[in-house]
Amino acid sequence: MKNFSKESLLQGDASFRRDFVNALSGYKSLNLIGTISKAGVNNLAPFSQVFHIGASPPLVGVLFRPHTVERHTLQNVLDTDEFTLNHVGKSFYEEAHQTAARYEGSEFEAVGLKALNRPECLAPFVKISPLQIACKLISSQTLEVNDTVLVIASIEHVWVAENGLREDGSLDLEKMETVTVSGLDEYYTGQRLGKLSYPKPGKDVEKLL
Template sequence: MMRHFDKSGILEADSSFRRDLINSLSGYKSLNLIGTKSKDGITNLSPFSQVFHIGATPPLVGILFRPHSVERHTLENIMETGYFTMNHVTEAFYQQAHQTAARYENSEFEAVGLDEEYLSDFFAPFVKLSPVKVACSLKEKQTLQVNGTVLVIGAIEHVFIEERGLRDDGSLDLNRLGTVTVSGLDEYHLGKKLARLSYPKPDKALREI
């Protein structure tokens, strides 16, 4: 049996029900810990599921932030310094990753027991345990008129990948890396590969690659 919610029903629903429903509709989402550092040298770490590919040439990524109506250390550090890191999460530390969403006065790294790592003289910290680490510099910031959400676009400066998860064609084997995904706001999953399929063409049958 299908449940139906129209717009008015969604808006009239309990606020926590509406939040959880809408946040779950897009299905499984990528999970990254975003690492930043203030000009004063205080490090910050926060989980984000709204991280997405913008382009490959040049290599760009986007992050969506909630409206900047309250103090948001990650966004403020990026705007002040121009640098941030993206770090995949694994089963070994997904609970610590979740806990970084709490509001701490000092570094989330220290608060949840995750080690910082600095690579290639990059300003912002990486998560030492992460199997995929991406260093980014700020390229653009836009405030979306529809609801005040902030879009940050970063240029990829460095990529560090555990060798076991890097295929010859450049794609990542997320199963081998143990990358965790998230649905909604608080439910974590390990991926299960079905298949890699060939590029779709109208005159050719699909095949596994």
């Protein structure tokens, strides 16, 4: 195995370090976050730091970098208290990637993804997305360690493609063709190995699916 210490990473090439450290946690969730500015301009940007916080009540966390292209999204969330999360499907992952470019106006028109407005939320959804969530801001805090901003939000409404939802509540991400990302720019679809039974000491793991 190849070994790197923190010191060798910090003294080494910045671009190597960025790509390497970004990929260390493994596969990451990929969502397009839709927002609207106070002036009424729609915004869309890809995020890989969206994570589950709790189910009762349904909560989600988003970690925002402080000085990057995603600043518009954070500002809009703080201004309007609302945003949408939209799974990225295999059929539009290149357009999703392209929304990270520094556009002046709305990324929807710029990359050719249709916005969808719903009465339940001020912020726009991605019409083609197989899973769309309306979120409401609960809190935001700046992490002292590096000035990233942790936003915690409540999941207010969910729309999910019929073929992706199983009776037990679990999602079939393979059927929905949901995309996952590694590092900053590498996209993958998933291939199911198995859905496993609840783990108990002395009991063999069973494959349920």
